[in-house]
Amino acid sequence: MQGQTITRSIRYHVTGSTGDAYVVTVDPRDTRTACSCPAGSFGKDCKHQRAVRNGEAGRPIVRCTTRPAPRTVSVSPAMRDFAAALEL
Numbered sequence: 001m002q003g004q005t006i007t008r009s010i011r012y013h014v015t016g017s018t019g020d021a022y023v024v025t026v027d028p029r030d031t032r033t034a035c036s037c038p039a040g041s042f043g044k045d046c047k048h049q050r051a052v053r054n055g056e057a058g059r060p061i062v063r064c065t066t067r068p069a070p071r072t073v074s075v076s077p078a079m080r081d082f083a084a085a086l087e088l
């Protein structure tokens with residue numbers, strides 16, 4: 001979409017065999033994964049990341065942030081007063 005910056009982050013909460021919860025982050029651009037566990041923080045391909053790739057990690061937590069590009073909007077003075085009154 002033009003004129004907009006879309007930031008997407010995909011995260012999975014994966015519970016390890018010892019009951020610890022780790023966060024696997026997926027880069028939506030190249031689908032590279034990263035994990036918050038000790039092995040993952042050393043850049044290793046851990047079982048949590050494999051679980052995500054194999055579809056065993058359940059539903060992802062997807063955050064999609066859309067920031068509209070700054071633009072000039074022409075508003076009537078009455079509309080501007082109305083908008084200003086809303087910001088109490």
Ligand SMILES: [Zn+2]
Nearest residue numbers: 035037046048
């Ligand atoms: Zn891991």
